[in-house]
Amino acid sequence: MFDIEVISLFIYAVLAGNAATTAFFRIPRNIPINGWKIVGGKKPHCSNCGHLLRFWEYLPVLSWIFTKWRCSYCGSKTDIAYPILEIGSVVIIFVLYMFLGFGERIVINFLFFAALLLNTMLFVRHKRIFLKSMAIMLSSIIVNLVYEVDCDRWICLFK
Numbered sequence: 001m002f003d004i005e006v007i008s009l010f011i012y013a014v015l016a017g018n019a020a021t022t023a024f025f026r027i028p029r030n031i032p033i034n035g036w037k038i039v040g041g042k043k044p045h046c047s048n049c050g051h052l053l054r055f056w057e058y059l060p061v062l063s064w065i066f067t068k069w070r071c072s073y074c075g076s077k078t079d080i081a082y083p084i085l086e087i088g089s090v091v092i093i094f095v096l097y098m099f100l101g102f103g104e105r106i107v108i109n110f111l112f113f114a115a116l117l118l119n120t121m122l123f124v125r126h127k128r129i130f131l132k133s134m135a136i137m138l139s140s141i142i143v144n145l146v147y148e149v150d151c152d153r154w155i156c157l158f159k
């Protein structure tokens, strides 16, 4: 069960889920998605009490085990959207794994469903559509289309 395929897919999904939580936090606040230097100069912190998070408190998996999605300082619960995005990504990758098996197709397909989950969560929370997260989903669709083109009839980039 815990072979190299499963482990590498798990790591991939966890990293993507973590990126999704970053996007979920930053996009509605108009903060650039990439980069460690956050505009406003605030490191990862509890949104309730402002307590700066230690590294095991914001790293995926470690934070699941050690904090159980609660601030170690004030005890307030983490936004439910974060565990949904992180665990949701892991669920998505293993559902896809059952259908697609291991290979580049699952890596590419996953991007779309992860972006779909991100857009869904943003919409549920803010009742609006964000251009940036839609652009992420659109680009994942384009990558999938380019990958899936019929090579006998079209110019192929991947195959």
Ligand SMILES: [Zn+2]
Binding pocket: 046, 047, 048, 049, 050, 051, 071, 072, 073, 074, 075, 076
């Ligand atoms: Zn706190």
